[in-house]
Amino acid sequence: MTLSNLKMSRRIRRTPFTDKVEWHGVTGFTVVNHTLLPKSFQNTVEEDYWHLRDKVQIWDVGCQRQVQISGPDAKKLVQWITPRDLTRAIPGKCLYVPLITEDAGFINDPVLLKLSESKYWLSIADSDVLLWVRGLALGAKLKVEIIEPDVWPLAIQGPKAVHVMAEVFGSRVRDIKFFNFDWFDFEDSKQLIARSGYSKQGGFEIYLQGSKYGSRLWEKIFEAGIKYDIRPGSPNIIERIEAGLLSYGNEMTIQDNPLECGLDKYCDLSDQIEYIGKKKLHSIAKNGLTKRIRGVRFTGKPMAACSIPWPVMSKATNKTIGKITSGIYSPRLKMNIGLSMIQKDHWDPGTKVLVQTEHGKVINGEICSLPF
Amino acid sequence: MTLSNLKMSRRIRRTPFTDKVEWHGVTGFTVVNHTLLPKSFQNTVEEDYWHLRDKVQIWDVGCQRQVQISGPDAKKLVQWITPRDLTRAIPGKCLYVPLITEDAGFINDPVLLKLSESKYWLSIADSDVLLWVRGLALGAKLKVEIIEPDVWPLAIQGPKAVHVMAEVFGSRVRDIKFFNFDWFDFEDSKQLIARSGYSKQGGFEIYLQGSKYGSRLWEKIFEAGIKYDIRPGSPNIIERIEAGLLSYGNEMTIQDNPLECGLDKYCDLSDQIEYIGKKKLHSIAKNGLTKRIRGVRFTGKPMAACSIPWPVMSKATNKTIGKITSGIYSPRLKMNIGLSMIQKDHWDPGTKVLVQTEHGKVINGEICSLPF
Structure with a gap:
């Protein structure tokens, strides 16, 4: 990877875990959603790859910012922005949802967490989805509140992740099925934990709510992980390419549509629901890619x-x-x-x-x- | 400034000038609008500061992406998104326009270029204004086309900038008044040149339309600038702080409003026009900051x-x-x-x-x- 110095300023936001990754000797960052994403520590990409496949890593993915949509029209807005049929969506499930323009161009590919019938989080890739949905809501006069809450995902990834998580949050974390979430205690707070993450090695994402818990959460997990040889890490480019995991801004941009990206199963073409880009997506499906x-x-x-x-x-x-x-x-x-x-x-x-x-x-x- | 390695990928976009800044030995970047902004070359910030005050510099500010709004409802949309009264806006003038939410929170502070009654460019700071205005337009069913055109600003800054520009574009550039723009030939193209830039040392921004001209434009300007001691540079943090030039994401975020930023003169409080955030801005003005x-x-x-x-x-x-x-x-x-x-x-x-x-x-x- 080509390297150059990244100049820091307030505009490039830190996460509640940035102090920790600096303490661990982070050697490289990238910027996602105006926020630092650690990309390397002292090891090579290949050493980190093998370690991720064998052990457990802790990743500061706080840059996966949340867009919280709540209010009477929240359900309507969330269905409007994605071609994925959300009719049977229920709290407790994570849903990968392509977001597209009226031309079917990719805007983002977040994970949707339905917290209740009237409250949702979108855990986003690199574009200002907050502005997109606020613009839509204001233009269409929808009754919603849309904010970026104080929520910062922390990923625990790798085959040993489940043991580390069980030590910190109790053995009930073992019961969370893939792409499901549940709530767990941390100190005096309730935290959302999902069985998910940007690798195929298994693991969890803790949607930490409350920056103030950041350092202690990191420390507690790291301490529990020492006997499993835990290391600070980051999404590993070898592992994600092997697994075919797409990265918004890299594999696809607003110039591409979800069908071109092989995401047919997240695009309803049955005419049962209404969403932005539906007409165009139907036309693309009909005329071929x-x-x-x-x-x-x-x-x-x-x-x-x-x-x-x-x-x-x-x-x-x-x-x-x-x-x-x-x-x-x-x-x-x-x-x-x-x-x-x-x-x-x-x-x-x-x-x-x-x-x-x-x-x-x-x-x-x-x-x-x-x-x- | 704290430094760390920036990991490059397609997601962090290059500009038509990135090859040139690399050739000149760029030593640091930041990321603005998912795009590289060079921040340092071989000299210290202080050396660059004195040089900018005395001579002339060429800056790759291609990260100032353009949002092009055109069509029958373009004029209406552009007035809707800013508290600045655009009633008397005319082609040829650059206008600094705060963009705010319905809560009067800062979304961006672009420069608006009115190309015609039905075509506008917003030259943006660091947030996805494209998504904001596309969301608004779609929600409110406005008849507009909104795209990011192939336009990449290049800034020539410093007291000698005018001489360098006159050698490349002819002495007519000397007639452009501050914060005005006009059109000039470059090879077989017409290019928009504004007397503007992110310094108080005088200078120009060329809104290069057509990436293919990027290298040759850079070379031509650099060659003409040699006798004026031209150097590659970037917005200088000493100079901009001295001048009180604000930086979106640093001085202000969505948590701040334009009145708090001392931008009263760009906020119409006379009740003559309609815009997003008007009610809130009036209330803030009434109740005090x-x-x-x-x-x-x-x-x-x-x-x-x-x-x-x-x-x-x-x-x-x-x-x-x-x-x-x-x-x-x-x-x-x-x-x-x-x-x-x-x-x-x-x-x-x-x-x-x-x-x-x-x-x-x-x-x-x-x-x-x-x-x-």
């Missing part, structure tokens, strides 16, 4: 993560047919892999391609399905 | 820029009465200075205060008016 997210496997020396999109060319014609938006060497698969947006007529698995890396080399590759 | 932006002068050793807000305490009571949101040592005034939000009853110039710096020291200071 012009590009799709695919995997690319490619040869050559182990690559560092790409910092810019890498053009992908057809081996047959040498014409550009797409781009790798996130790519890196997988030490487990022992090959370079990338997530990519690939044009129609070229997206079939097995299609031979050339990859133009930012390091100047053109390398042989092949389209494949996801996950790797 | 509870906090205001002020300057703080403080003693002690020259301070590096603050990376977090520094609490300001009353010297009389030792109670916290506000915070410095941007602060640094001014080599010209030979004292530490800070922009701050200060509570009522304590904001009178001359009030004695204590400043709690992030370096652990408590230092004597005094409230003052702005600019320094």
Whole structure:
């Protein structure tokens, strides 16, 4: 990954856990939702990858800011902003919900937590969903209150996460099913804990409500985790590419729609519900896609993560047919892999391609399905 | 300034000038509107400060993204989102326009360029204004098209800027008055050039339309600037604090309103126009403010820029009465200075205060008016 110094200011917000990650010797950050996201500590990306697969890590993902929508029209607004059918949504379930424009362009891909019939949290990726939904609500005169609450997700990820969490919150955390949430005591507070996270290694996200608990929550988890070899970490780019986990702003932008991203199962095309972008999404589904997210496997020396999109060319014609938006060497698969947006007529698995890396080399590759 | 590595990815967008700033040896970035903003090159902040006051600098401010609003309802929408009276706005003028919520909270403070009666650009600070205005327009069913066009501001700043610009665009640029704009040829294109910029040293912003011209525009200006000792630069924190130039996300957030920021002259309170937040703003004006932006002068050793807000305490009571949101040592005034939000009853110039710096020291200071 290309590195440069990040200049700090109040505008780049700290989380209740930033002091802790600095104490642990964070070596790199990125910025998500105007907020710091730690990206590396003292180990290499590969060392962190193997550790995440074997042990347990604590991640400051406070940058996953919450947009809280409450009030009499909250339910209506939440259904309006996503093509996912929320008719049977119930409290206790996490729901991945694409948010799209009237042109079906991706605005964000949050996780929706229904707290009650009239109160919801959207745990967002990198764009100001708060402004989008406040604009919609004001324009359409909906009766809702929309705020960014004092809630800061902390992720505990990896196969040993469940043991660490059970020591801190009691064995009832073991009963939370994947993509479900429940409430647990921490000191004098009730905290929402979900079985979720931005890895496929299992784990939890604590939606910490109340910044003041941040340091003590981190300490308590870290202490309980020592015997499981816990480490501070962050979403691991090798692990997430292998798993085909998409990143808003990387794999997809407002130029892409959820069908192109393979998210058909989160898009209701049955005409049972009304939502922004419905007409366009139906039309796209009817007329067919012009590009799709695919995997690319490619040869050559182990690559560092790409910092810019890498053009992908057809081996047959040498014409550009797409781009790798996130790519890196997988030490487990022992090959370079990338997530990519690939044009129609070229997206079939097995299609031979050339990859133009930012390091100047053109390398042989092949389209494949996801996950790797 | 505290430094840490910034991890690059496609999500952190490059501008048409990023290749050039890298070639010039950029040493630090920040992220604004999901886009890189260079913050330092090989010199110290102080060296850059003196150079900006004496010579000319070229700044990649492509992160000042444009929100283009066009169509039959464009004029109506643009007036709706700002308390500034736009009744007499005409093409050719730049207008600083606070954008606020229905609660009068600051959303952004862009410069508005009226291109025609039905086409506008908002040159934005750090928040997704595109989503805010698209949400409003969709909710209220306005007939507008709202996009982020392929437009990337490049700033030429400093007392010698006018000579450099005249060599590249002809002597007609000398006729552009402060905060006005006009159109000029560059190769086969027409480009908008404004007499504006985020410094008080004079200069221009070229709203480059067409990424493809980016490298050649940079080269042409740099070449013409060599005899004037041009350097790559960036908004200079010493210069902007001295001048009292506010930075959205630093001095003010959605928690603050434009009256608290001393922006009364951009807020119509005459009841002649309709806009979002009008009722609340009138009520605030009637009931009086509870906090205001002020300057703080403080003693002690020259301070590096603050990376977090520094609490300001009353010297009389030792109670916290506000915070410095941007602060640094001014080599010209030979004292530490800070922009701050200060509570009522304590904001009178001359009030004695204590400043709690992030370096652990408590230092004597005094409230003052702005600019320094």
